[in-house]
Amino acid sequence: MKIRTTVAAGIAVATALALTACTGGSSSSPGTSSGDGKISGNISFQTWSLKNDKFTPYFEGVVKAFEKEHPGVKVNWIDQPGDGYEDKILQQAGSGELPDVVNLPPEYAYSLASSGQLVDLKKDSKVLGDYLEGGVGAYKFDGIDGSFGFPWYLGTELNYWNKDLLAKGGVAKAPATFEDTLDAAAKLAASGVATMSSVPSPKMLQIVGATDAIYKDGKFVFNTPKAAAVIDRYAKLYKAGAITAQALQVAGTEGSNVNIFNTGGVVWTTAGPNYIDKDVAVNAPNLLPAVDVTNGFGNPPLFVQGISVSKKSKNSAAAMAFAEFVTNTSNQIAFVKLAAGFFPGTKAANADPAAFAGTPINELQKAATSLAAKQMANAKMTGAPQYTEAMETYAKQQIALAVTGEISGKEALDKAVQYAQQNVAK
Template sequence: MKKTLAILMTFTLLFVLTACGSSSQSATGNKDNGNTQGGKKETVTLEFWTLSLQPTFTDYINGIIKDFESENEGIKIKWTDLPYDAMQSKLVAQIAGSKAPDVVNIWTTLLLGMAGKDALVDLKTTASAEQLAPYLESLTKSNMIGDGMYGIPWYVTPPISTYNTELIQKAGFDNPPSNYKEMLAMAKQMKENTGAFLYFPNEMAQVLYSNGIEILSADKKSAAFNTPEALELLTEIKKGVDEGWMPKTDWNSWDQMIKLYAQDKLALISLGAQTVTRIENEAPGSVSKTAVRAPLLGNAGIAQGALQSLAIPKASKHQEEAIRFATFVASDKYLLEFAKLAAIMPTTQTASADPFFTSDTETLSGQARAEAAKATAVSFDLGLGVEKESEVTSTINGMFESIMQANKDPQTVLNDVEAKVNELLK
């Protein structure tokens, strides 16, 4: 789902980390070291890398750069915008040559993977408390390993609940569920009274984590999800699948959710505010019976939302200036401007509370934007921060097929997957 959302907003980052230590060599383009020669201070040039922002956001990014340079004499920004197909090979080559950019836009899983390789600056020890203070706590936690923080939250796509009011009423409810416990209690009645599913879950790892079940131990050396709470949750969901009131296939499939929603076969979608846009474009007949509210929360009181951040590679020779620029880009003013150009939400407390997000309460899209702004505070982006993160996550997500489709015993599957994850972590 992260990938789908990122494509929709033209933001994604494909990042393959190869051997990258804490090199102190200069980043690409940083030939000027800021020293003073002949009484004249040399210009510091920072490399800033983004992906596929041109031409849609060219003026926006250039405007930020112009403002920053005018307020920070002696610092120049070299912006490199790479096409999707070129990002992997170019970035890998630069990292291998200890020439990573000074500031790079990266998503959570890859950010934590880099941090685990000691390739990123720990902002908790290098940035000031004042620089880190504006950001929402739930989002900064997504960029942390232990006490270290390795990225400035840039923008987030928080989920909201988009639901069919007619189906909710037909099922005998006044409102849609607000959390997983309510969802599981209401799903059977929804199916019996309307023939529609109430909800499609996300991927298994997200389901577990949002319901307060840790994926890995604190030291990240072993699996932590094989718990009585996990067994109880998976057993209840499997019961729903076996009895037909929970979907057996297509979990986390946004396209399938939109299709079924348009056919009055799904009552609730808890994903980004772009869901409303898709319904308006792809299922216009459903708009009049669609409403929005806060996202469906797990029992931990959080919901998954895709986060993009700005990281500072250790290879940067101008870390102080890079942090200054990253926090400038991700500051209230420019985050708010960004939110007015794209379907994203700010990551700071002040910008996310701006009246812009609640100024339109008449239209469905305006209501969706307002709910998304509020949901920013309860959003998380699951990143494990381990070398084989994709393999670990894929293994955990594979429990869905084993339990729900292959009809295997949940405890047996939990045991087997725990052993596989522990082996990957060795």
């Protein structure tokens, strides 16, 4: 068993909100829905970097409410630090001490599921249909039958536009599709306006539909003719001035596209749903009147943290009941109220974003939150558990060479696929 490093969508650094009283869920939770076993005994529940002044009262309230509803159960809440969580999970799994209920991103869940350590929720939970399909899908893995995590807190990305720069280049409104964006970029470049400051990555190519998958049936498959055509189109746009020189600086550029957008340097960026109030209004307030927001393109990305159940739990009925309880609609709404910019994992919770999003400072923030909530129904996780950050970096380096015309888009993707296939963990 091998767990690959991932950039987790942790919320320990999420923008703070005032701590409000937590309900700990209601007695109508689906806690008694799973299996025929008796809900009793001691279970452990592990979170990832969430024990602090903001979240501790919430988790204490959830545990207390569950134990009150099920007097025969005691829940021991454990929280692990942000650093070293991957190693800790490895240690716990290898020694047979994996917590009964555990917070796992899909990458970690894949490794544990592939070694038979997680419960198949598709078989053992009667409420899996209550959760967002994209979130459930993030815990279904190529080559492994089953579903191995309840989606807990989720994120996505929207498109943001500089209306003043669009107008300067003679584009009347924000492009509606990715293809429209490429057409607009060519027109804007003729007026000296740059549209983007990043090169496409395989994950981005998946989002816009240039490849259906990153990894399938044991092979990396993102070197499609359609994906190569997108990269070749970027090469033409780069020559025309539609793409900034910063796009070629692949290493250490996370967030650079947003930063350049904030300075008025490019027309388009992607960011999370709380971008308006938490970034633009704070770091670029003069830009705020010029910003517009639209849905993400194609298959909007989904960022997921979930709750899984250990297959080796000695009190499996209690473990399943608690996993369902902590991720039920009322508890998820209470949780994301504390985690600004994230969305709950159940369909019912996302039906009314006003119930958890708080009061927006700017009207555009309200629009962004509403768009993101509706988008969650179709959002899907990009990439694959087998696809590592090192693979993504190498692919972007090759694509940057293609954008400057040194190699073709096909050559760039073929090299990236070859590298990925040679380095996939067995």
